[in-house]
Amino acid sequence: MNTTPKLIQSVQRAIDILNCFTNSKPDISINEISAKTKLNVNTARGLINTMVANNLLLLDHNTNLYRLGSFFLSKAGIIQSQIRSYIILCKPLMNALAEKYHITASLQIVNQDEIVTIYCAYPVSTSYYITLSEYTPLPEYVTSSGKLLLAHVLLPARPDYLDDIEFKPYTPY
Structure with missing residues (x-):
């Protein structure tokens, strides 16, 4: 039984x-977009023109360069409100965990194959602490919590999960 949902190609x-x-x-540039998406430049142009017309x-x-549009400003406010409620x-x-265990x-929020830290708690009385970058999406394989997620949830459910991931080093190790 195939549980993969049918995707709409244009979307x-x-x-x-x-x-x-x-x-x-x-x-x-449009040429960079065409190359990255492996779309014919005319197909990319048609999609991009539609996205420009809708402020995406x-x-x-x-410069003849494209960037994300104002459409996302109002949508970002919705997401920020949701994140504030989680925090x-x-x-x-x-805060209690940070204090108790120093x-x-x-x-963190897991979104597809990325992990985003949305809040960090630091112990008040400690010699040092590690500062994390909030709101920077990182691949699961880069963070310790992501590695736990991979090892105990994702890989047992789908052993081929890592086959399509292009691993990019984030440290020399």
Whole structure:
């Protein structure tokens, strides 16, 4: 029995285009988008023009580079509100854990194959603590909590889970 949902190709292509934009590469040319998504440049152009018309993307006419559009501003507010409610709910527990065990305790959200830290609690009375970067998405295999998730939840359920992941080193080790 196949439990994989049927995907709509045009929607998936638009999502693939959006995924081209990163913190390190916020502005991208149509040729870069075409290459990254493996779409014909004319197909990419049609999708991009539709996304520009709906404010999902913006075109800088001076540089001919695209960036994420204002559409996401109002949607980001919705997500921030949800995240604030998680933090309010979990903050007392995270702070108590940090104090009791003299550790940095982090509240994280798993989104597909990424982990995002949304709150860090640090012990008040300790010689040192590790500072974590909040709101920076990291692949599961990079973080200790992600490795636990892989080992005890994802891999037992799907042994082939790692087959499609392109591993990128984040440290020399």
